[in-house]
Amino acid sequence: MPDDPAPAPPVPEAGAIQRVPVLLPLPFPGPFDYKAPPSLALAAGDIVTVPLGNRRETGVVWESTATLPPDLAAPETSAPVAASRLRAVTARLDLPPLPAELRRFVDWVAAYTLSPPGMVLAMTLRLHMHGTTTPATGWLAVTPPPETLRMTPARQKVLALLEDGTARSTTDLASAAGVSAGVVKGLADAGALRTVQLGPERPFGRPDASHSPPTLHGAQETAARALCQSVRDGCFSATLLEGVTGSGKTEIYQEAIAACLAEGRQALVLLPEIALSAQWMGRFKRRFGVQPAIWHSEIGQRARRLTWLGTADGSASVVVGARSALFLPFCNLGLIIVDEEHESVFKQEEGVIYNARDMAVVRARLAGFPVVLVSATPSLETLVNAQAGRYRHLVLPTRHGGAAMPETHLLDLRDTPPARGQFLSPLLVEDIAATLGRQEQAMLFLNRRGYAPLTLCRTCGHRMECPHCTAWLVEHRARRVLSCHYCDHTEPLPDACPSCKTEGSLTAIGPGIERITEEARMHFPDARILVMSSDTLGGPAATAEAVEKIARREVDLIIGTQIVAKGWHFPHLTLVGVVDADLGLGGADLRAGERTIQLLHQVGGRAGRAEAPGRVVLQSYTPEHPVMQALLEGDFQSFMEQEAEQRRPGFWPPYGRLAALVISAENARDADDVAARFGRTAPYGEGIQVLGPAPAPLAVLRGRHRRRLLLRTQRTIAVQPILRRWLAMVAPGRGIRVDVDIDPISF
Numbered sequence: 216m217p218d219d220p221a222p223a224p225p226v227p228e229a230g231a232i233q234r235v236p237v238l239l240p241l242p243f244p245g246p247f248d249y250k251a252p253p254s255l256a257l258a259a260g261d262i263v264t265v266p267l268g269n270r271r272e273t274g275v276v277w278e279s280t281a282t283l284p285p286d287l288a289a290p291e292t293s294a295p296v297a298a299s300r301l302r303a304v305t306a307r308l309d310l311p312p313l314p315a316e317l318r319r320f321v322d323w324v325a326a327y328t329l330s331p332p333g334m335v336l337a338m339t340l341r342l343h344m345h346g347t348t349t350p351a352t353g354w355l356a357v358t359p360p361p362e363t364l365r366m367t368p369a370r371q372k373v374l375a376l377l378e379d380g381t382a383r384s385t386t387d388l389a390s391a392a393g394v395s396a397g398v399v400k401g402l403a404d405a406g407a408l409r410t411v412q413l414g415p416e417r418p419f420g421r422p423d424a425s426h427s428p429p430t431l432h433g434a435q436e437t438a439a440r441a442l443c444q445s446v447r448d449g450c451f452s453a454t455l456l457e458g459v460t461g462s463g464k465t466e467i468y469q470e471a472i473a474a475c476l477a478e479g480r481q482a483l484v485l486l487p488e489i490a491l492s493a494q495w496m497g498r499f500k501r502r503f504g505v506q507p508a509i510w511h512s513e514i515g516q517r518a519r520r521l522t523w524l525g526t527a528d529g530s531a532s533v534v535v536g537a538r539s540a541l542f543l544p545f546c547n548l549g550l551i552i553v554d555e556e557h558e559s560v561f562k563q564e565e566g567v568i569y570n571a572r573d574m575a576v577v578r579a580r581l582a583g584f585p586v587v588l589v590s591a592t593p594s595l596e597t598l599v600n601a602q603a604g605r606y607r608h609l610v611l612p613t614r615h616g617g618a619a620m621p622e623t624h625l626l627d628l629r630d631t632p633p634a635r636g637q638f639l640s641p642l643l644v645e646d647i648a649a650t651l652g653r654q655e656q657a658m659l660f661l662n663r664r665g666y667a668p669l670t671l672c673r674t675c676g677h678r679m680e681c682p683h684c685t686a687w688l689v690e691h692r693a694r695r696v697l698s699c700h701y702c703d704h705t706e707p708l709p710d711a712c713p714s715c716k717t718e719g720s721l722t723a724i725g726p727g728i729e730r731i732t733e734e735a736r737m738h739f740p741d742a743r744i745l746v747m748s749s750d751t752l753g754g755p756a757a758t759a760e761a762v763e764k765i766a767r768r769e770v771d772l773i774i775g776t777q778i779v780a781k782g783w784h785f786p787h788l789t790l791v792g793v794v795d796a797d798l799g800l801g802g803a804d805l806r807a808g809e810r811t812i813q814l815l816h817q818v819g820g821r822a823g824r825a826e827a828p829g830r831v832v833l834q835s836y837t838p839e840h841p842v843m844q845a846l847l848e849g850d851f852q853s854f855m856e857q858e859a860e861q862r863r864p865g866f867w868p869p870y871g872r873l874a875a876l877v878i879s880a881e882n883a884r885d886a887d888d889v890a891a892r893f894g895r896t897a898p899y900g901e902g903i904q905v906l907g908p909a910p911a912p913l914a915v916l917r918g919r920h921r922r923r924l925l926l927r928t929q930r931t932i933a934v935q936p937i938l939r940r941w942l943a944m945v946a947p948g949r950g951i952r953v954d955v956d957i958d959p960i961s962f
């Protein structure tokens with residue numbers, strides 16, 4: 216432990232050499248000491264440049280980790296460098312210092328996930344340190360618009376953003392409107408925009424908490440009042456806001472945001488797929504009068520920097536973002552909302568492996584403010600936390616405005632099988648026809664991109680597999696290729712079987728949405744069909760456009776992958792057909808049932824959100840399965856209780872703690888060898904168990920052979936100290952990676 220655990224470096228003494236620890240965004244075990252020139256007057260949190268080898272690196276003046284709980288604190292390893300050998304900090308950058316609250320969070324996440332703290336820091340410094348904040352120009356709308364201007368929905372969206380008279384840059388407009396930069400340029404070329412110099416100052420409008428509040432009744436009002444009160448209390452609390460799809464959860468947490476703004480504090484909303492949230496943005500704007508600040512991996516360099524600075528100086532008062540937004544340097548954060556908290560995309564699976572939902576709770580607890588987890592189908596972890604009284608539980612039992620929950624029907628495919636080579640049961644086809652006949656919209660859901668998941672040789676039985684992964688190649692017929700959905704591998708669809716060389720004997724097995732689309736076109740030649748998948752929708756702009764088209768009723772039948780399950784509000788959609796409800800239940804993952812019910816409930820929740828009642832038809836070969844029965848009864852709760860009972864005896868999460876060691880190497884022998892060494896040195900003791908080594912769920916991924924060991928402990932035993940000791944016992948050797956996954960989401 217360093218001598219001085221105080222957060223700020225000591226006051227300079229005459230003659231004494233000032234030493235400051237500087238954490239670099241690199242995979243070192245901790246900060247390095249540097250000499251602090253007194254002229255820089257450095258304080259903890261300052262962003263500085265320092266020499267490292269013969270390079271210059273940007274880092275942050277750090278303090279010791281004395282604030283971590285003993286389970287998480289790693290023992291100090293190296294002795295301090297002699298004062299005479301210290302190199303000096305080069306400069307202090309003209310950026311706001313990282314708040315103590317964020318530094319503590321970085322240390323905590325690093326310790327919890329067993330990641331080098333610098334790699335967690337890297338997530339907060341993900342911006343160009345030396346970029347400029349003075350943008351060249353912005354745009355204002357010309358009023359009235361030129362008479363010759365041809366109006367399109369995309370153009371309209373851009374112009375609507377400029378209505379409040381605030382100039383905005385091209386990238387800002389394009390990302391806020393969910394259109395391409397070309398749309399903005401087109402408007403400018405058409406004389407509908409004029410350019411002005413943009414100041415570096417406030418790119419973010421001030422959300423107005425009283426712009427247009429909703430009228431809430433009953434359970435909605437009770438829930439909103441409770442949330443607003445905890446925001447005003449301003450201390451840590453965790454709440455699960457559970458309510459069926461369409462019950463007004465968004466409406467209610469927006470009230471909590473309003474209360475937070477009224478307190479003069481910032482709010483952060485984490486959404487699972489921020490790039491797909493055009494409708495959410497529109498609702499925010501209607502409620503608060505302006506767009507929130509946005510943070511995700513696809514925003515441009517400049518927007519990134521502005522949002523980063525805006526969170527640091529407080530001008531970005533509401534940020535909506537992907538999981539990495541948790542690491543922004545908010546100066547006055549007072550509320551975090553995690554919408555669709557059960558979504559597995561909150562788990563980052565590479566680099567620092569962490570679950571943003573859980574870390575949101577940690578961040579709120581460390582800083583002392585409320586966090587709200589929102590879902591129609593909460594994860595078992597969160598439900599158990601609510602039942603145990605660790606989280607408050609607010610429930611909205613019914614849809615807003617008297618809209619009924621969709622009626623669910625199970626279609627037993629053994630009784631009414633699809634025609635040969637087809638995948639839609641005649642009953643479902645009839646149902647769709649009737650729906651379209653009433654001028655209502657229908658949707659077919661299948662969580663599988665491409666044409667067919669397997670290509671098989673009818674002569675020799677050869678299966679087309681990825682050369683780099685344990686995975687079948689998926690046919691994409693439109694592009695005439697086979698492609699791996701786990702790596703970048705793509706190859707042309709061969710004419711002959713590569714194994715037995717028979718011409719024309721390769722056959723597509725099973726459906727992907729391309730194939731379902733083909734079948735639907737045959738049944739409904741006149742229907743206007745829209746396919747929604749990441750292959751057909753290039754990005755957020757195209758997705759927003761597709762959603763608008765559906766809302767404008769320019770589409771009759773929507774066919775999509777899980778993109779369609781994302782909380783969209785489609786008022787004219789009354790029938791949702793799930794092509795393969797059993798998909799996802801195969802395999803050994805203990806979580807399969809939970810995940811399937813969450814996904815199918817979300818998809819079904821798209822139906823009947825307005826006046827016309829909705830129907831959900833599940834095609835299944837296993838209608839007796841508990842997941843199907845729970846969906847049929849609409850009884851999510853009993854299903855989750857059964858799941859809980861299955862996990863409790865074996866101390867599976869959330870009743871115990873789990874961590875995975877994933878060992879990967881270019882050849883199987885190295886992977887096996889290192890995995891066996893971990894197996895031999897496995898920790899043991901009361902309440903501690905190690906499972907494996909066994910092949911990891913994707914045994915070969917991108918050419919690397921993967922083995923997994925699972926460490927399971929009782930809840931009262933922390934896994935981190937055990938893992939640290941275990942990892943220290945095995946030196947894996949060159950080219951062999953050992954990834955630690957705390958709280959893995961499949962097991």
Ligand code: ADP
Binds near residue numbers: 784
């Ligand atoms: P959820 O987030 O639970 O799916 P939403 O907040 O999206 O539910 O609400 C569903 C629909 O009902 C939305 O169109 C929303 O604007 C509307 N709505 C919900 N509550 C109210 C309310 N109190 N007043 C007016 N509209 C409401």
Ligand code: ZN
Binds near residue numbers: 682683700703
């Ligand atoms: Zn592959």
